[in-house]
Amino acid sequence: MFLSLIGFALILPGLLEMLPPWLIPNRLSDFSYWGALAGRMGDDLMEYLRLKPMMRDVTYMILFYKQAFLTFMSVIFVLLICISRDAEIAANEHPDRISSRTDPVPLDSHKIHMVSCQSRPGRQGVAGRIVY
Secondary structure, three states: OHHHHHHHHHHHHHHHHHOOHHHOOOOOOOHHHHHHHHHHHHHHHHHHHHOOOOHHHHHHHHHHHHHHHHHHHHHHHHHHHHHHHHHHHHHHOOHHHOOOOOOOOOHHHOEEEEEEEEEEOOEEEEEEEEEO
């Protein structure tokens, strides 16, 4: 890990030299530069969008929209899975079953059931569950 950070620090000056000079101002805290840059890039983008698209551009545009749609759908799918698992976990938790006993219970009065659980795909373990 440490060696990779040192390697990145050694490569960083070469990477910064590859950036176009209009992207690196003399002073990074020159906020008027960044505002002017954003306006200039916005104008360039609008000029690009006004150009008449060629067939190759249309093909790439269609591929871009397909990829954007698939990315959006995958994010929605992951969010739905997270929400459904959260609801499932909340449904399985029963706070009213928590024992309010303050006196210690001897261990021999419990039955310990060994259940097989699979927490991760490909890994199977055994966990004990105490039943009152």
